[in-house]
Amino acid sequence: METPFNDLSANQDAIRAVLQRMALISDEQTLEVSPLTGGVSSTILKIRTANQQFCLKQALPTLKVAKEWHAPLERVFAEIDWMKTVAAIVPQAVAHIQGVDKEALCFVMDYLPPEQYANWKSRLLAGDIDVDFAASVGGVLGTIHQHTANNPALEKQFAWDDNFFSLRLDPYLGEIARAHPRYREHVMAILTRTQTTKRALVHGDISPKNILCGPDGPVILDAECAWYGDPAFDLAFCLNHFLLKSVIAPTAAQKANLLAAFAALYQRYFQEVNWEDPNALEARVATLLPCLLLARVDGKSPVEYLTALQARHVRVAACTLLENQVTRLQAIQSFWKKEVGL
Structure with a gap:
């Protein structure tokens, strides 16, 4: 019982x-x-x-x-x-x-007191966009992936495939495949690719709300989605939030800073990549990113800060990226600059 x-x-x-x-x-x-x-x-x-x-x-x-x-x-x-x-x-x-x-x-x-450990999401939404801190997040994430890559013992220890499917793959990618039949085949192919790629220890919820700005750098929280799998998921999941927040940023300067943070994070991350071909990893990140954009408006966990009009804007832009199958993050950044009027 x-x-x-x-x-x-x-x-x-x-x-x-x-x-x-x-x-x-x-x-x-x-x-x-x-x-x-x-x-x-x-x-x-x-x-x-x-x-x-x-x-x-x-x-x-x-x-x-x-x-x-x-x-x-x-x-x-x-x-x-x-x-x-x-x-x-x-x-x-x-x-x-x-x-x-x-x-x-x-x-x-x-317990990490907020006076010393500010929440990164709160800072970003308040317009406090520290590009250097974003780079440090990329460095920490890349270091974790590098030190856990191609490790059979960790793959066995973190064989939480069912957990990751129920917490991430189905509510994000599966849900948008059901909501958008036009893209179902493409999205399900990315879901399967992510599900079957076993390269490093993945956190599964690398987003600004789960990162604190500590006195010694980023502190990462909420690893209950942890799984040994595709590191592309962590990087894409985090980068997604800079694109989303740039849609609601009130000034051109804040929009530009968010996209600069987007670039700083992934560029610093790739300095640590030595476990596989960086171009292949970047292609997985770039093709996963539009799916996650769409998931944050039509999946089971939509972001709370977009208006209906802004959500529609993200939906249309994400679908355009899906159709074009962009494989480089710089190309996504350039596309998004135009989307937010820069």
Whole structure:
């Protein structure tokens, strides 16, 4: 019989039990629990005691989006393993895990105060576009991929194919293939290519909302989609957000800076690519990118900041890129400059 899901967000006694099993608190310590925002797939709680602060994360069985979307709870272990693996490569780029509770399907990590670790998405939407920081994200991502590439042991450890399909490939690519029959064959071919390419450890949700601007560089959060597969997915997933945000940027200068950040990130990333032909990798990124653009307006996880008119603009532009099958990121950047009036 399957154990019922115990949602910790509504049960402080259960939170106390979890922390005690991790030996993080004693019986007599009082707890102050408050929810943290930022995700649709997990409960994230800030926990304060008299002398310490933690962040507790627990995966949810049903994601908090408009369309029905279920995902396996065991994905929490993919995230934990990704964080531990990356901590050995770029320790400054991940939060330190303080404890894991397999019974409650959750883990506790360091709490990173927003005064020192600003959310990158919030900064970008506020017009604070640091091109050098974007380059540093590209460098960290490329370093992770380089150090995990062509590694059979990691491929076996992160064989979360079903998880990645239910969290990423189907709700993004599968959904737009169903919504746009005209492009179904092309999109499904890219889905299959992504699904069957096994090159490096993939985070699966590299987006500005999951990156903090730390004192020692980027800190990457929310690796519950982690999977050993196509590194093109991580790069395309992140680059997508610069194109989308340039549509809503209020000034030409901000639009130009977002597209400069787009270029800085991928150019720095490719300085680390030595595990395969860079041109082949770039072609996979460039052909995947229009699919992800379309997915953020017509998939299961549309971005929240586009108006209906802006979403239509993105849809038409993404379809144009799909039809042209562009294979170079500089060509996409040039195309997008015209789309946003630069």
